[in-house]
Amino acid sequence: MKLYSTVLLLFVSISSFGQSKEALEAKDFFWGANDAYKNATEIPEKWTNESAVVLYKNINYDFHKFGKNVTYKTSIRKRIKLLDKAAVEEFSEFKFQKRFRSTKGRITWREKGNNFVGIKIVKPDGKEIEIDVEEESVEVDGENKIAISNLEIGDIIDFYFYRLEPFKSTYAFGFDPVETTLNEEYPIIDYKLFIETENDFFINFNTYNGAPKLKELPTEKRNLRRYELSASDIDKSEYKRWFFPLLELPSYKFQVYFARSGKFEDRAMAFLPEREDIIKTSVSKEEVLDLYENRFRPNGNIGDVKDFFKQKTYENSTEKVTAAYYYMRHYYLTRFVEAIFAREANIMYNPFTNYGIPVFIQNQKQFVRHFTEFLQREKITYDVVVAKKRYDGSIDDLLLENNVNVLIRVNTPTPLYAELFGIHTNINEFSPLIEGTDVYLLSPTKKKIDVIKRGTLPVSTHLDNETKKDITVNLSDDFSAINVSSANHFKGHTKTEQLYERLLFNDYVNEDYAKYGTKNWIEMMRRKKDKARYKKELDALAEKLQTKQEEKFKAAAEADFNLEEFEDYTYTIDATGRYAFDSYFSFTENFSITNALLKKAGPNYIIEIGKLIGGQIDLEEKERSRTADVHVDYARSYNYNIDFVIPEGYTVAGLDKLNKSIDNDTGAFMSTAAVEDNILKIKTSKYYKHNFEPNENWSKMMAFLDEAHQFSNEKILLKKK
Incomplete structure (x- = not known):
């Protein structure tokens, strides 16, 4: 196991x-x-055909302290x-x-x-x-x-x-939160959870979706507290595709916070109960405001940002806020990336000495305070957004501060959204898992945040989040290989993972240096010999990373096409798309496919042309009977344009199977195929139109998923003239 x-x-x-x-x-x-369960051996008749049955599951959390010493015990038993x-x-x-x-x-x-x-x-x-x-x-x-x-x-x-x-x-300390369902991959006959605490330990705990409530048990000491959750006859859960278990299954969430005195309780970054002997089960909007009103007050030295805007003009506040976000991303983050890599690679012990006393924004609190300081000085109104991910339930069920997502809504004519920047994040980009959710909006009257109201975040569409590939296919002269050139384009949420996977540090930091005219890490060194030495070492690191990267990308392309091995693989970046959520990150791959997709049939050849759109979802029979709602990360689209160059002396047969059309409320798969001159032109589009579908729409989703899978198995025949 x-x-x-x-x-x-x-x-x-x-x-x-x-x-x-x-x-x-x-x-x-x-x-x-x-041990009351040492003789438990029998299972109900209804579960005799299961793979296994849990006779007893027991989970324990114990929190105790003596002076400065804290003892934390966690244990689990399964029979x-x-x-x-x-x-x-x-x-x-x-x-x-x-x-x-x-x-x-x-x-x-x-x-x-x-x-x-x-x-x-x-x-x-x-x-x-x-x-x-x-x-x-x-x-x-x-x-x-x-x-x-x-x-x-x-x-x-x-x-x-x-x-x-x-x-x-x-000092005040929060233990790792626990969020889990009662159900697991095997059915459970008897389930027990115990929590034991004493004074100075505060508990937030609640159950959801029909799970039993937590009960307090009698104890032998006044300051000792023991709680139990007991359940039985729990069916197994087959965790399915696009499934949010905490929304569907009986579950519980809790966190224990340790705080020795009133002053530490006040500093605790948590929604604490009023006393240790009270189990907190919910959080009001007033408590949200109380926790964050001071934490997110505008504050920060933004002199460097003010200098950046000197002698620059913008047509409107939208352009100015957008420019400020990307400059802050560079000035407070990406210009330190070379130093971070130099430290991690042991190139220099303290590579940050070049910067003097830098401002390096590393967490949400710093970001919100700096960015709102800029907004306030520019007299641009804003709200601090407190959100909760879709898989974790609604904002009304907020219980744990760890589950909070914070971002800024800038109240320009069309609102802009700004989240703590990473090296590739964009303005108007935030986690797709909070799109469309109800949120709290915290607003300042002057410098103090003192107003809280409800709001809803926007939802990106399938057109916003696109994967587009323009693929040209040629056969080698001797028909031994298929040569592929694929120009790949990603925008919206689809490019996020691609950027982090595919850009080396020098790909993007040099782009930022060029855009903003700032000095790189090497240029900031005083001594000429240091510049030469460390440039050589940093270049060597980049070259080493690039070699590993190309091997990784080759393997990723092979997996995307569901093939074993490519030959003559090359890879080039065409555009990074790092300065707008709706701009494309683009790269081109070239490779040859041998011993796959092409099969000789007498004087003719069979080509598995459908596989060029990559692997498609093949629903298992057990997935077709679904009772749960459908939760995908975000709406998205896949658009492929395939140009297959027909070899001289051949024609193409089998195009009728390449023309498909399924388009309904949930999504679509559409394809067309036609010959123009000596080129077979294939266009396919696959859409997931929403990030959520109720269970009753599952049959509609299956319709376009099945059509896409069927297309991926289609073949064409190259017929000798």
Whole structure:
């Protein structure tokens, strides 16, 4: 069983330590005299055909402190009956690490956390076999592996992971939030969650979609608090394509915050309950305003931005705000990129000395305060937008501050949106997962943010988010290879991942230097010999990265066409598209395909022309019966123009199968094919028209998905004249 499977998402690392005091405590905690589930073996008749059934799932979170010392325990136990070969294989191997260093609180290299694991097999006749994890595990490259031998259908595997994490903290600290469904890949007979805290630990917790409520349990101490969530008879969840489980399935969310005193509670970046003994289940808009009114007040030294605007004129505020965003992206971020790479590659120990005392914007708070300072000085009104991703529920269900997305809406005639910039972000670009959501808008009257109201974010269309490819195809003279030249264009959200994957640091920082006339990292060095030395090392780094990059892109192109290997692969960037959301990032690939797509048939040739539009979704039979709504990341379109040069002495047959048309409320797939002179011209368009479709529209989506998949399997015949 792999650690990163659904079963073990709670844990990053685990370990086992013989029979130490802590190990014995962990074992007794789950398998001791009070184990009420040690004889659980039976499953309901309705689940006898499942791959496996979870007899018992128990999750525990314990938070305690003594002085500056905090002890955080997390543990999980699962008792699972294996009913087929697939389940036996799934649980026949565990992977884990041993001790770990805590990343919480005040970091020290001395203090390490321990993890303990226990595994036992229960045979159908009741015989128990406990695995000696310490003895039987093998460490390879810092990771421990253990194989579970003699595991058979009908066995029960009973295992636990127990993580003990001590650290020191004298300030407010938020533990990692937990958001999960009750359902998993196997049905569950009995499910229990326990949380234990004491004074100075604050809890936000709520359940959704019919999950049971959290109940408080009696405890032996006044300052000790224990809570339980108990559920049973939980069906499995087959997580489907375009599925948001937290919106569909019984689930819970919680976070525990540690704050020792009132002043730390006031500084906590969280929506805390009024007291430790109150479980907070919701957040009002007034609490949102209270938390952010000071955090996002305009503030920052923007003298450099003011200097940039000297002797520059703009027709309107839209142009000016747009120019300010891109200049800030460069001045506060991309001009430091070379230094960041130099440090990471150990080219220079402290490469930032060249900049004096730079302003380097690295988080949302800094960005909002700087950008709104500029807007306020320019007398341009704005709102701070507080949003929540679609997969996490509506803004009315806001509970955890970690789930908040913040951006700025600039109130120009057509509003502009500005989010914390990355190296390639654009004005009017923000996470597609908050598009169309209801949000809170925080507005200032002067410098103080003191007004909050509701709003809705715009939604990009399938025309805004486009992948366009212009592909020219030639056969080699001896028909041994297919030569392809593909000009690829991406705009809107489709280009975001492409930019981060395909641009090297020198591709974009040099573009910014040229645009703004600023000095690069090398030019800022004082000594001539330093300039020569570090330029040589930085160029060598760029060349090394480019070599790796081309190998990666070749593999990506092969995967896109669902083919094994290309020959003579070349790659060039044509335009970066980094200064407007609706501009194209473009690059051209050239390669040859051998031993694929082309098959001789007597004097003729069969060509799998449909595969040139890349792999298409092939819906499995079980996906066709869907009860959940459909959530895609964003509306988008794919437009392909394919020019196939017909070899001299040949004609093309089979064009009727290349002309298709499905266009409905949810999307479309349309294609045309015609011969002009000696060129077969194929055009295809595939649209996802919305980022959400109700379940009743699923049949309409399947119609265009199936048509696209069918096209990808179509062939043409080159007939000898």
